[in-house]
Amino acid sequence: MAFNVAEQETGAGLAGSAYPAAATEPAGQAARALSGRFETGRKVLIRFLPVLAAAGTLSVHLYVPNEQTFAINEEYRKVLAVLLALNVVFFGVSLVPSKLKDWLGENAPLVAAALSLLAIWDLITLKLGLLPLPYFPGPDKVLGALLEDWKLIGTSAFYSLRLLFTGYLFGAAAGLVTGTLMGWSKRWHYWVSPVMKGIGPVPATAWIPLAMVIFPTSFQASSFLVALAVWFPVTVMTGSGIANVRNAFFEVARTLGANERYLIFRVAIPAAFPTIFVGLFMGLGASFLVLIVAEMIGVKAGLGWYISWVQGWAEYAKVYACLGVIALIFSSVIALLFKFRDRALVWQKGLIKW
C-alpha cells in the first residue's frame, strides 16, 4: 500500500513540473534546445551504465588475480559474459522509442548498481580474500552451488510452496470466517475475542512441540502452524474492518431489500476489503517465517530443511544459493498477492478507468 502512495505522489510531482516548462517564454527556446540535447545525452549515458558495469564486473573477475585459489567455478565468467551481451542488446533496444525503452531507462541505474555489487563481492572474497572461507564464498562458488544442487533446491522449493499454500489457504479461510463472525455479531465477538487475544500473540513457532505430537505427519503439523500464523492477523484485521464499516451502508442496503446474508457478503466484506488485505499481507509475512522455522526444526523437506542441512556440512555457498532462491520465491508470492489486491480494489484507485 505504501508503494501505491509513493507512485501517486511521484506522478503528481511530474504532472506539476510539466507546467512551468510549458510556460517559459520563446526567448529561452535556444537555451532549452541546448539543455534538451544535454538532457538526452545524459539519459543515453544512464542507459549505458549497465553495459559499463557488466564489462567492469567481467574484467574484475577475469583480470584481477585471485587470492583464494580454491575451486573456482568456470560457469560464473560465462554468466557474466551473457549478462554483458544482454545489456548491450538492451542498450541497443533502448535507443528506439518504445514502452520497453522507458522501462529499461528507469531500471538502468538499479541494474548497474546490482552488477557493481557483484564486482565488489567478487573483490572482497575471491580476489582479495578479505573474508574468511568457508563462511563467505565468492559469487562464482554460490553460482556453482546453485548449478550443482538445483535439483534438490527445486524439490525443496516445491515442498515449501506446497506447505505454504496449504497452510496459507486454510489459515486465511479460517481467519476470514472468524473475523467476519467477530466483526458482525456481538455474541461471536464476546466468545471468540478472548480466545484470540490469548492465543493470537503466541508465536506460531512456539506450538511446534505440541503440533508435532498432535498431528500424525509432519506435513500436517507444519501446515497447521502456518495456518495458525496466518489466522491471527487475518482474523484481527477482518474483524475490525467489518466492525468499522459505515453503518449507513447497511441502512441503505436494508432499505433496498438486502437480507442478512447479502449484507455480509455484498456489503460488509467488500467494504472492509482494504483492511482485510492488510491482514492477508501480514499473514503472508508470518507464514514465511513459520514455514522456514518449521522446516528447519521438524519437517524433513523444504527450503528451511535444505538450509540447515547444508549448513551442517559447512557448505555455505549452498546456503547462499538457497537464500537467493527463497528471496526470489517469496517476493514473487508477495507480488502475486498485490496483483490480486489491485484486481479487487480497482474501485479504490485514483485512476480514471471505465
Added chain:
Amino acid sequence: MVSSATAVAYTETPATSGAISVRNVRRVFVNASGEETVALERVNLEIQPGEMVSLLGPSGCGKSTLMRIIAGLDQPGEGEVVLDGVPITGPHHERGLVFQDPTLFSWLTVKGNVSFGLKARGIKEIAREVDDYIRLVGLEGFQNAYPHQLSGGMAQRVALARALVNHPKVLLLDEPLGALDAFTRMQMQDEILRIWEDRGTTMVFVTHDVDEAIYMSDRIIVMTPRPGKIQEIIEVRLSRPRARNHPDFFLIRSKILEILHFAGEIRENYYL
C-alpha cells in the same frame, strides 16, 4: 443532461396503495451524559396514496428522524407508523429512502449501485431496467464509473436511480437535491415530478428550500424544533406544472415565511 422522453417500463402501482399514517410518534434521544433530546414530540400525520408531501423546517426539527422511522430504520419510543394498514416494524424495499448523503457503495460501479436492490431481492433479468434508470437520471456513459469518479450531483442522481429501480410504494427523499447547483436542482425537481406523476408513488420530501417545497408538493408540513413537532400544514392548491413566478407562489411563500418568523417587515420606500 436529463432526457425527458426516456422510456422506462413502469409497472403501474395502483394509487390506492402507499397510504402512510404517522400516529402519535414520539422519539427521544438520550446522550451519554443522560440528557434528553426530544427529536419528535407526538407527531400525527396522514399521507394519502400517491401524494407528494414535503417536510420543511429548520435544522434539528426532526425531519430526518421522521424519515428514518417511516423507512423502518429507527423505532419510535411511542406511537406507530402504519403503511396501508400494516404497522412498520423494519426496513423494506417497498419504502425507498434516498439519504441526505448519497452513500453510494464505493466498491460498486454506477451500474452495480443501481442494480443492487434488484440483485439483493434475487431478481434475475435486470440489465435493461438498470440501463433505463441510469438513462433516466442522465448518467448514460457512466455505467462503469466508480463513485469516487462522480461529482456530488451525479452521485445523488445515482442514489435516486438506485432507490427508484425497486419500484417502491413510498419514496422518502431526505434533502436529495441539497448538494446540487441551482440549475441541476430545478432540472432534477422536474425529473422527480415526472416520475411521481408517471408512477403515482407516494413521495415524502425533506427540504430546507421554501420555493422547492412549494414547487413540488401537494402539502407542506412545516415543522419546528425543540421539541420537534408539526407547526402547520399548508395545502398548495396550484395547478401543475407550476410556474415559479406565479403571484400565488409568492403568496404561499410569504405565508410560510411568516410561520417560520422569517418574513420581516415591509417598510415604506422599500421598492424602487
